[in-house]
Amino acid sequence: MSASDHNKPTNSPQESAENTTHFGYQTIDKEDKVSMVAGVFHSVAKQYDIMNDLMSFGIHRLWKRFTIDASGVRPGNKVLDLAGGTGDLTAKFSQLVGKSGQVVLADINSSMLNVGRDKLRDKGLVQNIDYIQANAQYLPFEDNTFDIVTIAFGLRNVTDKDMALRSIYRVLKPGGRLLVLEFSKPEHELLNKAYDFYSFNILPKMGELVAKDGDSYKYLAESIRMHPDQETLKTMLDNAGFEQTSFKNLTGGVVALHKGYKF
Amino acid sequence: MSSLFTQIAKQFMFSQTLTAGLEIIINKVLTLKSAFFSFDKLAHKTLTIALSELDFPLSFTVVPTKESRFNTMNVLVTSLTAHTDCTITTSIKTLIELQTQKKLTELIKQDKLDVTGDIKVAQQFASLAETLNIDWQSELATHIGDIPTHKLTQLGKKVSDKFHFTAQQIKADASEYLVHEQRVVVTKSQIELFNQAVADIDAQTQTLEARIARLSEHLPQ
DSSP: OOGGGSSOOOOOTTTTSTTEEEETTEEEEHHHHHHHHHHHHHHHGGGHHHHHHHHHTTHHHHHHHHHHHHHTOOTTOEEEEETOTTOHHHHHHHHHHOTTOEEEEEESOHHHHHHHHHHHHHTTOOTTEEEEEOOGGGOOSOTTOEEEEEEESOGGGOSOHHHHHHHHHHHEEEEEEEEEEEEOOOSSHHHHHHHHHIIIIIHHHHHHHHTSOHHHHHHHHHHHHHSOOHHHHHHHHHHTTOEEEEEEEEGGGTEEEEEEEOO | OHHHHHHHHHHTTHHHHHHHHHHHHHHHHHHHHGGGSOOGGGTTOEEEEEETTOSSOEEEEEEEEOSSSSOEEEEEEEOOOSOOSEEEEEOHHHHHHOOSHHHHHHHHHTTSOEEEEOHHHHHHHHHHHHHHOOOHHHHHHHHHOHHHHHHHHHHHHHHHHHHHHHHHHHHHHHHHIIIIIHHHSOOHHHHHHHHHHHHHHHHHHHHHHHHHHHHHHHSOO
């Protein structure tokens, strides 16, 4: 049994009740999750980029590049970078869609959005980016608005993932595509064990040292383990109406990129 | 072997690592030498280079930035193929030769590279490369140090030499086969005829064996 399995909750009938959800390994009321996740990200927003580089040894930049390459973005496209945080994907998309395109950086968390906006403005990226504080479950856009929607390392924090996927499907144009970049399940058992050790023993300590918040990074590790695995997420995309769904494992399945189209 | 290499390269996101490295180096050199080049005509233009040695394309897009008081340009390097203004299909060896606009025309005439799309974009990018004249070794050394750069360059040279040696060897073996061995090698129809003859003899032998057996039964004990 891995370190992560010791405290991992099992799905009892009470826990799978409609009004509860997971916050890491805790089972909480659905209505509490938004504020609890918000607390985590308000706490880490300013150190978010540094922590991402430290935690992933910089590989998150390659995962995001892979997402851009897989997006098929072209000049004039309208892109929604959902749970876009500090705007890494938005920065690239903004340059690739050009003057005739548009990128919307949306995040439920105002602190993350502020850090992202400041960072992009410092880079001189102002012309074609809009910033919107929005919940992925209730996207405030008209039907068939976007050519591409991306959600990178955000879906696992959403309270009702199925509802969010349906909402994304609604705002995509026919022919549009969704790309979900998210932590997933490593393909090999040995890697899984090493990853568990790293996540539950080293990561919270790094969080404590750098972001002065070990609990948030303990939540990060737990939320990753509670997130659906590759096949389950693919089925969720299918159920939301997406077609030609597929996924690609990156770094041995530590992260997976799921893709689905709306036709 | 090559499929294994492809799998490993994909697992470690070789294309993303390469594009990220190229982007950092090109933009660093651009910040130093951009004053010598007018980017206006290249703004928002994309050049895609498809190299025979790589199984992914390299797309270079020039984008204006306002990072400082002056308007400057950035080059984004991706593996995107959805949109491009010009595509050059060639090999690394030919790409190294491609330093000037004049050379571009020469190489096209020699069929060493194939250009599709707006050739002016390729010419402008060649002109940009000529202006920048990037010293890749010294740029790499500033990031990873002199000794690792030297080792990496040596390794690259060895791999390249080995690659060329193997290519030459295959070429020589193929020529020898075509000139000398192909004449004595049996054709498919000859093999089929031979197989048919063997099958006929086998059938005849079995018939003869059966006949001998029948005759033996009639012989007095």
